[in-house]
Amino acid sequence: MPSLTVPPGAPPILQSLTVPPGAPPILQSLAVTLERMLVRILVLLYLAGAPALAQTLCQPNASNGYRVRISIKTALGNQAYEWNENEMFLFRATMAFAMRRYYKTETYNVDNIIVCNQTRRVSFWFVVISPENPTMLIPKADVEKAVSMSRHRINNAFLLTDRTLEFLGIYPTLAEPVNPDTPPWLIVFGVVIGAVFAGIIALLVSSLLQKRRKEKGMMEDGQDEEDRQMKGVENGINLDGIYNRGFTDDDRFTKL
Amino acid sequence: MPEEGMEDNKEGEERPKWNNKAEYLLTCIGFAVGLGNVWRFPYLCQIYGGGAFLIPYLIALVFQGLPLLYLELAIGQRLRMGSIGVWNSISPYLGGVGVASMLVSFCVSLFYNTIVAWVLWYLFNSFQEPLPWSQCPLNHNNTGYVEECVESTPVNYFWYRQTLNITPNMETSGSLQWWLVVSLATAWSIVYICFVRGIKTIGKAVYVTATFPYLVLTIFLVRALTLPGAYEGLIYLFTPDWEILKNPQVWLDAATQIFFSLSVAFGGLISFSSYNSQKNNCEKDAVLVGVINSATSIYASIPIFAILGFKAHTNYVTCLNGNILALTNEFDISDMNITVENYEQWFDSLNGTHPSRVSDLKLKTCDLQTFLDQSASGTGLAFIVFTEAVISMPGSQVWAVLFFIMLFSLGLSSMFGNLEGILTPLHDLKLVPKWMPNELFTAIICLLLFLMALIFCLGSGNYWLEIFNSYVGSVPFLIIAFFEIIAVAYIYGIGRFSDDLEFMTGHRPNIFWKVCWLVISPLMLFVVLVAYVAVQAQTPPTYAAWNPDYVNFPNTEVLPYPDWVFAICVLLSSVPVISIPLVAIYRLICCMSGRHSKDSLHNNPNPYANEDYVVELLL
Numbered sequence: 001m002p003s004l005t006v007p008p009g010a011p012p013i014l015q016s017l018t019v020p021p022g023a024p025p026i027l028q029s030l031a032v033t034l035e036r037m038l039v040r041i042l043v044l045l046y047l048a049g050a051p052a053l054a055q056t057l058c059q060p061n062a063s064n065g066y067r068v069r070i071s072i073k074t075a076l077g078n079q080a081y082e083w084n085e086n087e088m089f090l091f092r093a094t095m096a097f098a099m100r101r102y103y104k105t106e107t108y109n110v111d112n113i114i115v116c117n118q119t120r121r122v123s124f125w126f127v128v129i130s131p132e133n134p135t136m137l138i139p140k141a142d143v144e145k146a147v148s149m150s151r152h153r154i155n156n157a158f159l160l161t162d163r164t165l166e167f168l169g170i171y172p173t174l175a176e177p178v179n180p181d182t183p184p185w186l187i188v189f190g191v192v193i194g195a196v197f198a199g200i201i202a203l204l205v206s207s208l209l210q211k212r213r214k215e216k217g218m219m220e221d222g223q224d225e226e227d228r229q230m231k232g233v234e235n236g237i238n239l240d241g242i243y244n245r246g247f248t249d250d251d252r253f254t255k256l
Numbered sequence: 257m258p259e260e261g262m263e264d265n266k267e268g269e270e271r272p273k274w275n276n277k278a279e280y281l282l283t284c285i286g287f288a289v290g291l292g293n294v295w296r297f298p299y300l301c302q303i304y305g306g307g308a309f310l311i312p313y314l315i316a317l318v319f320q321g322l323p324l325l326y327l328e329l330a331i332g333q334r335l336r337m338g339s340i341g342v343w344n345s346i347s348p349y350l351g352g353v354g355v356a357s358m359l360v361s362f363c364v365s366l367f368y369n370t371i372v373a374w375v376l377w378y379l380f381n382s383f384q385e386p387l388p389w390s391q392c393p394l395n396h397n398n399t400g401y402v403e404e405c406v407e408s409t410p411v412n413y414f415w416y417r418q419t420l421n422i423t424p425n426m427e428t429s430g431s432l433q434w435w436l437v438v439s440l441a442t443a444w445s446i447v448y449i450c451f452v453r454g455i456k457t458i459g460k461a462v463y464v465t466a467t468f469p470y471l472v473l474t475i476f477l478v479r480a481l482t483l484p485g486a487y488e489g490l491i492y493l494f495t496p497d498w499e500i501l502k503n504p505q506v507w508l509d510a511a512t513q514i515f516f517s518l519s520v521a522f523g524g525l526i527s528f529s530s531y532n533s534q535k536n537n538c539e540k541d542a543v544l545v546g547v548i549n550s551a552t553s554i555y556a557s558i559p560i561f562a563i564l565g566f567k568a569h570t571n572y573v574t575c576l577n578g579n580i581l582a583l584t585n586e587f588d589i590s591d592m593n594i595t596v597e598n599y600e601q602w603f604d605s606l607n608g609t610h611p612s613r614v615s616d617l618k619l620k621t622c623d624l625q626t627f628l629d630q631s632a633s634g635t636g637l638a639f640i641v642f643t644e645a646v647i648s649m650p651g652s653q654v655w656a657v658l659f660f661i662m663l664f665s666l667g668l669s670s671m672f673g674n675l676e677g678i679l680t681p682l683h684d685l686k687l688v689p690k691w692m693p694n695e696l697f698t699a700i701i702c703l704l705l706f707l708m709a710l711i712f713c714l715g716s717g718n719y720w721l722e723i724f725n726s727y728v729g730s731v732p733f734l735i736i737a738f739f740e741i742i743a744v745a746y747i748y749g750i751g752r753f754s755d756d757l758e759f760m761t762g763h764r765p766n767i768f769w770k771v772c773w774l775v776i777s778p779l780m781l782f783v784v785l786v787a788y789v790a791v792q793a794q795t796p797p798t799y800a801a802w803n804p805d806y807v808n809f810p811n812t813e814v815l816p817y818p819d820w821v822f823a824i825c826v827l828l829s830s831v832p833v834i835s836i837p838l839v840a841i842y843r844l845i846c847c848m849s850g851r852h853s854k855d856s857l858h859n860n861p862n863p864y865a866n867e868d869y870v871v872e873l874l875l
Contacts, residue, residue: 069585073592119588185380189438192380196445203452204695211693 057137058116058127064137065127066147067168072122075164083122087158088115092126094157095147099128099138102146107131144170271336272455274531279459281541283528284329286466286669288519288549291371291638294469294666298493298557299633300513304506305497310554312501312510317550320780321514323772324737325525326542327744332526333538334756338680339523342530343743350743352839354681356736357523359832361677363728364522365705367721368674369447370712371635372667373440375660377419378639380439382656389414390647408810411644416802419639423715424803425815430715437713444706447671451679451698455531458672465669472662473556476655480562483649485572489565492628493557508791511784516729517549521737524673527680537761539769560637567645568627575622579603582617635718638663675701719799723821727828731792734785735833741781745773797822 058065068091073080081087092113099108112131118124128138147154147170155165162172274280301309335342340354381388392405392413400406405413416422423430450461480486500506519525529538573596580594587606594602607614632641638659646655679701682688688697712721744753750770758764800812817825 071591120590121584121588122591123588184384185377185435188380188383189442192376193442193445196442196449200445200449200452203449203457207453207693207695 057129057135058114058125060117060125062125062127062137064140064143065125066140066143066170067123067125069121069123069166069168070158070160071164071166072158072160075160088118088124090157091115094150094154095126095128098146098150098154099143101150102142148173272531273533274455275459277536279455279462280528280532281544282462282466283455283458283669283672284525284541284545285548286462287522287524287528287673288517288545289466289469289552289666290517290519290670291663291666292513292517293549293553294556294560294663295635295637296633297513297517297553298560299631299637300509301557302493302561302631304503304509305495305500306492307494307496308498308500309506309510312507313514314550316507316511316514316780317546319772319776320511320784321518321520321550322543322546323769323777324515324520324741325518325546326539326769327741327773328520328525329529329538329542329545330753330757330760331744332529333532333534333536333760336530336534338527338530338682338684339677340681341684342526343740346743346748348843349840350739350747350836351843352836353736353739353743354523355835355839356732356832357521357526358678358681359835360728360732360736361522361524361674362705363724363828363832365671365674365678366709367712367724367729368667369443369671369705370440370709370717370721372664372671373436373443374419374635374639375663375667376442377435377439378643379657379660379664382653382660385653387643387647387652387656388418389643390652404804407804409644411640411647412810414643415639420718421715422718422802424805424813425801426716426719426799426821427818428716432710432713433715433717436717437710440706440709440713444702444709446668447675448699448702450668450672451675451702452695454694454698455528458676462669462672465665465672468665469662470552470555472658473559475658476559476563479649479655480559480566483562483566485566485569486562487565488569488624488628489561489563490558492565493561504787505791508784508787511780512730512734512788514550515737515784516733517553518546519670519673521733521740522673523677523681527676528673530680534760539757539761539765560642563645564631564641565628567641567648568624568630570645570648571627572622572624575620575627579619579622582619583614586613586617719801722799723817723825724828727825728832731785731789731829732832734781734788735836738778738781738785739836741773741778745778750774797825 060067070083072083089110092110092115095113096108096110099112100106108128108131112129113126114129115124115126128143130136130138144167147167151162151170151172155161158165274283301307331342331346335345337345338354339357340351343354344351389411392401392410394400395402402413404417408416419436421430421433450457529536529541532538576596576599580596580599583589583602583606584591584594587610589602603614603619630641642659643656646652646659649655679698682697682701683694688694711717714720744750750773753773754764754770797817798814799817801815803809803813806813
């Protein structure tokens with residue numbers, strides 16, 4: 001007696017197709033063919049309906065979806081590439097990569113990323129469906145974390161930046177400022193002030209040495225100085241007498 | 257070291273001498289050409305109708321600037337002393353003019369070197385990638401940018417917070433900002449090293465400090481003319497608006513600009529020319545210095561305005577791009593379909609079809625003229641507007657470094673004159689003890705000035721600097737210059753002065769100079785002084801404070817000066833010039849009490865009294 005194994009999730013109509021054990025063989029084979037056909041039809045319907053079902057999951061303003069906005073010409077100018085199906089495929093693959101990386105599994109595939117509502121901007125919505133359960137969407141928060149984790153890789157796959165590949169609602173983490181141990185300005189200041197102080201000391205030392213040399217020179221012909229002074233006194237009326245302005249042509253003092 | 261051919265003064269001390277004429281001229285030019293030529297003249301040109309402003313400016317130069325300049329150089333060269341000695345010689349009752357010059361130079365040195373310190377701070381910070389004023393720093397938990405920076409701009413934030421760390425008002429003094437103290441120490445050390453051997457070292461330093469700005473201005477000119485928007489900036493600058501000449505304020509500002517630009521009445525020019533030999537043609541020097549100073553102003557305004565035009569253009573394009581992005585995103589138009597060129601057409605068509613959606617976007621109105629109208633002068637131009645422009649230029653670090661080195665050279669060469677106006681009179685007054693070498697005396701003065709200038713390193717320092725700039729750096733100079741010209745033209749006598757000039761230059765001054773000295777320049781100075789005081793008296797004493805808690809932040813909050821601050825302002829204006837009447841009264845009293853003593857012969861020597869002969873007769 002052929003026993004038809006009815007799959008557990010099968011609709012009740014299939015389950016009621018169990019043939020009683022005492023039935024004639026023609027009936028039994030007819031039941032079998034009928035069941036197989038039904039199963040095939042159901043499977044076909046299921047397969048046909050799944051994308052449609054998934055497509056209904058991806059909608060603008062979907063609760064678990066994100067909108068992506070891409071500005072290729074702004075980023076690349078003359079070297080901008082055309083956005084076509086291949087690029088979209090790359091996007092879905094990159095998103096699957098991001099999900100894999102976040103969950104640390106290898107179950108995600110391109111089919112798990114559903115894209116819809118593409119405009120000529122270029123912008124579109126996407127949702128991520130779970131590989132185990134095609135009707136279940138991955139929650140928004142998890143998608144956000146996955147994107148943030150791999151943001152840099154996603155940007156680089158498209159030669160874009162945080163600004164030109166926007167996930168609306170996911171804010172890019174701010175770049176860590178480079179904080180050098182010594183502020184650069186202190187280095188420049190140190191060089192300048194060191195040079196200036198070295199110069200000051202050099203100039204002061206050299207003028208000191210010059211003065212000493214001059215004093216030594218003066219000491220040597222100091223004898224002549226004294227003679228000159230003596231002569232001055234001898235020559236007559238005191239040199240430190242009253243300055244006789246009548247005889248000067250430096251008449252600046254007469255103008256008072 | 258003393259050169260041969262030294263002219264001795266009475267005590268047999270050699271007066272230092274310029275190594276060659278070029279050093280003297282470069283020093284005078286460096287003193288006259290300062291920060292104001294770069295950041296004040298272009299601003300005045302812009303707000304007073306561009307090319308038309310040149311007319312009152314050149315008239316003021318010819319009838320007021322050049323005669324004053326010639327006068328100062330001539331008396332310094334003839335009398336061979338600093339400002340105090342010179343005015344004492346001309347008339348003991350007017351010795352106060354020299355004292356006033358010295359006091360004003362002292363006050364100006366305080367704040368001027370602080371500006372040089374700020375320039376140094378920006379220069380040190382220009383050696384970084386990216387420039388620190390190009391982006392906002394993160395706040396302390398790294399969640400976003402610092403709020404104060406986001407509300408204003410990164411450039412404003414760097415200037416007001418990271419440089420000045422300014423307090424919200426003048427009553428809060430804040431604390432000493434150590435990085436500003438360090439920069440100020442550097443500035444004063446550099447000034448000192450140039451002054452160590454007096455004009456020997458200054459003469460060497462000015463070969464660099466006086467010529468380098470011209471090199472940088474030329475480089476900027478070439479660079480700026482290749483930037484987009486430069487052409488609009490230059491047209492905006494030079495388009496003459498002849499109507500503006502009817503406004504008396506223009507003439508007043510032209511006269512004050514020439515006056516402050518030439519740095520007369522500081523006493524520095526008198527000191528510099530006193531180191532010349534007496535047979536130097538100071539007429540040619542004066543005309544040369546005056547003309548070069550004005551030519552530099554005009555030449556500097558070209559790259560400045562080209563760059564300001566570039567900045568306005570950049571701001572305009574950024575504004576438009578913001579609008580374009582908003583429109584593109586709202587209507588899902590293909591990327592880069594709307595460009596700066598076809599923005600108007602797109603906007604009109606979209607506004608026609610979906611006016612409500614377009615108005616919801618709250619697009620900004622972008623007008624190039626509005627951006628060009630945003631003018632700034634003074635520290636605002638250098639540290640806010642120009643630094644913002646430099647960020648947008650490729651290779652920003654190079655341009656920033658060049659710009660700040662240029663400002664530093666301009667400021668340093670002007671500091672030479674300021675400090676000389678203090679040191680030479682003190683030397684001539686014999687206030688320096690004999691045992692003290694010059695280097696030590698200069699060091700003491702520099703140290704004293706540095707310590708006093710530390711008030712400008714406080715949190716409220718910028719407010720104090722503005723006060724010093726407005727009250728010390730304006731009216732006292734006009735008063736001093738007025739007394740100078742009256743003293744020489746009427747008390748010394750134009751006849752005697754012409755004789756001196758004939759002795760020095762070889763020919764008597766022509767009628768133009770005489771008319772200017774006797775009539776035109778004193779009259780112009782008097783009118784400018786009265787008008788300036790009248791205008792100042794009408795403007796309420798307020799200041800613009802940077803207050804992050806202000807309702808309309810990032811606009812500055814206009815606050816009135818507290819009473820005690822206003823009293824200080826009045827003191828700053830009057831104390832330097834009060835020495836003029838004080839010294840006159842003091843001499844009068846001495847003269848009256850001395851009239852009855854035998855010492856009158858020494859006080860009023862009679863050139864025809866041969867005392868030796870008298871003594872012998874008595875014997």
